[in-house]
Amino acid sequence: MSKVTSDLSISADGYSAGPNQTEQRPFGDDGGDGWGSKLHACMFETPEEDRAGGDANVQAAAAQTAVAAPGAFVMGRNMFGPVRGEWDREWKGWWGDDPPFHVPVFVLTHHPRDPQPMDGGTTYFFVTDGIESALKQAREAAGNRDVSIQGGASTINQYLAAGLIDELRLHVVPVTLGAGTRLFEGVPPLNLQQLESPPPKSSVTHLTYRVLH
Amino acid sequence: MSKVTSDLSISADGYSAGPNQTEQRPFGDDGGDGWGSKLHACMFETPEEDRAGGDANVQAAAAQTAVAAPGAFVMGRNMFGPVRGEWDREWKGWWGDDPPFHVPVFVLTHHPRDPQPMDGGTTYFFVTDGIESALKQAREAAGNRDVSIQGGASTINQYLAAGLIDELRLHVVPVTLGAGTRLFEGVPPLNLQQLESPPPKSSVTHLTYRVLH
Numbered sequence: 001m002s003k004v005t006s007d008l009s010i011s012a013d014g015y016s017a018g019p020n021q022t023e024q025r026p027f028g029d030d031g032g033d034g035w036g037s038k039l040h041a042c043m044f045e046t047p048e049e050d051r052a053g054g055d056a057n058v059q060a061a062a063a064q065t066a067v068a069a070p071g072a073f074v075m076g077r078n079m080f081g082p083v084r085g086e087w088d089r090e091w092k093g094w095w096g097d098d099p100p101f102h103v104p105v106f107v108l109t110h111h112p113r114d115p116q117p118m119d120g121g122t123t124y125f126f127v128t129d130g131i132e133s134a135l136k137q138a139r140e141a142a143g144n145r146d147v148s149i150q151g152g153a154s155t156i157n158q159y160l161a162a163g164l165i166d167e168l169r170l171h172v173v174p175v176t177l178g179a180g181t182r183l184f185e186g187v188p189p190l191n192l193q194q195l196e197s198p199p200p201k202s203s204v205t206h207l208t209y210r211v212l213h
Numbered sequence: 214m215s216k217v218t219s220d221l222s223i224s225a226d227g228y229s230a231g232p233n234q235t236e237q238r239p240f241g242d243d244g245g246d247g248w249g250s251k252l253h254a255c256m257f258e259t260p261e262e263d264r265a266g267g268d269a270n271v272q273a274a275a276a277q278t279a280v281a282a283p284g285a286f287v288m289g290r291n292m293f294g295p296v297r298g299e300w301d302r303e304w305k306g307w308w309g310d311d312p313p314f315h316v317p318v319f320v321l322t323h324h325p326r327d328p329q330p331m332d333g334g335t336t337y338f339f340v341t342d343g344i345e346s347a348l349k350q351a352r353e354a355a356g357n358r359d360v361s362i363q364g365g366a367s368t369i370n371q372y373l374a375a376g377l378i379d380e381l382r383l384h385v386v387p388v389t390l391g392a393g394t395r396l397f398e399g400v401p402p403l404n405l406q407q408l409e410s411p412p413p414k415s416s417v418t419h420l421t422y423r424v425l426h
Contacts, residue, residue, distance in 0.1 A: 207418055
C-alpha cells in the first residue's frame, strides 16, 4: 500500500535549517557560527548514498533504504524558493532545468500560479487551498507509489500535526545549530515505531519511524 | 586516557524528562499525554542491554558499548531527588540502599550536606561550589577511569556549554514529548564527531558523539 513519507536531514538538536533563508543561502544564516551551511556542508561530506533530504536527494535515500522512489512530492513554498508574496519574478526552484524529482511536485502557496513543467518529468503544481488538498492531489498523481512530503520542517510539522505522515526518515547530522527551523515544533506528542534502518556508513545516522495514529 | 562522558535517554524531539518532576513521577508530568512516563515506559520495554540513562542503568549501556564503567558520577540535584531548598527531610536518592553506581557520586546542590555512604560502594558527596569543582573531585575519585555526567539534561547542558564533556551517548526513544527538559537547550552550536555505535537491537537508537573542542 502506498504511504506518505518524509525524509529530512536534521542537526542533533533537531533543526533542518538555520534562520533567515535567502537565495544565496537556501539553508539559512551562517550567523558567524556556521548555522545552516554547516548542516549543508556536513551533508555533502557524506557519501552519495548517505545523503538525503535538504538538497532533494531523496532518490538516493530511497535507493539506500530499498523503498520505491516517490510518485509525487509536496513541498512548502520556502523550500521551493526565496520568493515571498506574489510570484512577481521568475523562479523555477533551486534545482535547475532538470530537477531531481522526475514526477509532479505540489508546492504549497497562498498565491495562485500556473503549473510549471520542467525537463525530465518534473512539473511544479501550485496549491493554494491547503495541505490536505495538496496531499490529495499528490496521491492522485502518485497512483500506487508513495507521496513524499519533501519539506521544509515547518511543512512536515503541519502534516505531522494533522496525522497525515505514515513514515518519517530522519538523517541526523553530527552538529547542533541552536536556532532555526525545528522538526516537531508545535506538533502534539507522537508515538513512533522505529523501523529497521541500515547501519550508518558515514557520520549521518538514519532513523526510520512509523508514525502511529 | 580517561574521558568525561554522558549517557542520556531522550525522546526523538530531544527531551529527557517531562515537566513537573515529583517524588511519585521522577520523569515528570504525565500530562494526560504520557510525557515523562512514556519515555520511561518505553525504556523499560527494551531489552536490558539496550537500556541506558534515566534510571541509572548506565552500567548496562557501558557494557553494551564495550567501554569501562565510570569511576565516578556527577548528577544534578533534581536527578538525585525531589527535595528542594534545604535538606530538611531524609532523602538518599531514587535508587534504594544499594544504588547501581558502586562508586562515588557527586551531587550538585546549593545546600551543604555531609557525605552519604550507601551499600555496594556508592557514596553520595554534595558539592556546593559549582560544576567545575564537582568535575574536579569526580576526576580525582575516578583515577584513570572515566567520569560520567549522569544528568539530568540541564546539568549535561551546563557541562556541554562549558566544553567539559568529551563523549555524549544518546539513546533515542521513539516518542516525542513536546515539552520538558531538553538536551542542548542554551548550549552554543557544537561540532560533533559520530563514533561507531552498535546497530539498534530494539526500538532505541544509540548515537555516540565525540564533542570537538
